[in-house]
Amino acid sequence: MTRKRRSLIALLLTSAGLLITPLAQADIVLSGTRIIYKGDQKDVTLRMENKGPRPLLVQTWIDTGSENADPSAIAVPFTVTPPVSRVDAKRGQTVKVTWTGSQKLPDDRESLFWFNALEVPPKMSDAEAKNKNILQLAFRTRIKLFYRPVNLKGNASDAPKQLTWRLQLSGGKLALLATNPTPFHVSFSELKLVSGGKKYDVNAHMVAPKGNSEMTVKGLSAAPSGAIVEYSAINDFGGAIDGKAKL
Structure with a gap:
C-alpha cells in the first residue's frame, strides 16, 4: 500500500512536568487506498470516516506529486467538493472528485495524481487545556489517484x-x-x-x-x-x- 502522513505539530507545555502522550494516529479513515478515475466517468466519490471521539475539520485537494506544494497554487484537471468538511465523531463525509478537462493528458497511458486529506482537530477550550500538557496533531493522508483513459490496451x-x-x-x-x-x-x-x-x-x-x-x-x-x-x-x-x- 502506497499511503503518506505528515504531522504538523503544535506543542503547548506547562512549566512543570514532562509531556507524556500515547502514540498518535489519524482519525480520518478513507474508504480506499487508491482512486481509479476512468476516462468515461463523470466523477468518482470517496468516503471519509471519522473514527475519533471529536469532530474534525478536513481539507481535501489533489496535487501532482509535490507533497509540499501550496494547495492554492496547484493546477490540476480535477475539482474536489466539498474542499473543506466538518466531520463529526463516528460519522462520515463523502467527497466527489470531478474531471474538468482543463489540461491535456496522454490518451495512451495512465496519469498519476495524489489525493490529500488534511484533518485538523478543534482547538481545546481554556478549561480543557488548564493545567495540562497538550500535544495537538494535524494529520495528512495522501493516496494515489490514477486517471485511466478509455480504450487502453490490456488490463x-x-x-x-x-x-x-x-x-x-x-x-x-x-x-x-x-x-x-x-x-x-x-x-x-x-x-x-x-x-x-x-x-x-x-x-x-x-x-x-x-x-x-x-x-x-x-x-x-x-x-x-x-x-x-x-x-x-x-x-x-x-x-x-x-x-x-x-x-
Whole structure:
C-alpha cells in the first residue's frame, strides 16, 4: 500500500512536568487506498470516516506529486467538493472528485495524481487545556489517484506479469531494473530477489507506464545465477497480485 502522513505539530507545555502522550494516529479513515478515475466517468466519490471521539475539520485537494506544494497554487484537471468538511465523531463525509478537462493528458497511458486529506482537530477550550500538557496533531493522508483513459490496451490486473526484470550494478550496489511495457502503473507492496534458497529484500518502487524503475537489492553485492523475482503488486482495490518472474 502506497499511503503518506505528515504531522504538523503544535506543542503547548506547562512549566512543570514532562509531556507524556500515547502514540498518535489519524482519525480520518478513507474508504480506499487508491482512486481509479476512468476516462468515461463523470466523477468518482470517496468516503471519509471519522473514527475519533471529536469532530474534525478536513481539507481535501489533489496535487501532482509535490507533497509540499501550496494547495492554492496547484493546477490540476480535477475539482474536489466539498474542499473543506466538518466531520463529526463516528460519522462520515463523502467527497466527489470531478474531471474538468482543463489540461491535456496522454490518451495512451495512465496519469498519476495524489489525493490529500488534511484533518485538523478543534482547538481545546481554556478549561480543557488548564493545567495540562497538550500535544495537538494535524494529520495528512495522501493516496494515489490514477486517471485511466478509455480504450487502453490490456488490463491493469495483468500488468505486473508483463514487466521484464534484469540485474545491474548502480553506484556500486546491485539493483533490479524493472521495465513496464504496459499503459498502466504497477505498484508493489513487497518485492524480493530469490537465489540459492535465500530471499533478499528489494527497495520496491512504483513503475510508471512505458517506463522503468531501478530498485536496490538489500544485502547482496554480486549478481547471483538462476535468481528469480517474487512480487506482491497492488490491484485497483488495494488487494494483492502475487507472482514470480525470471530475470
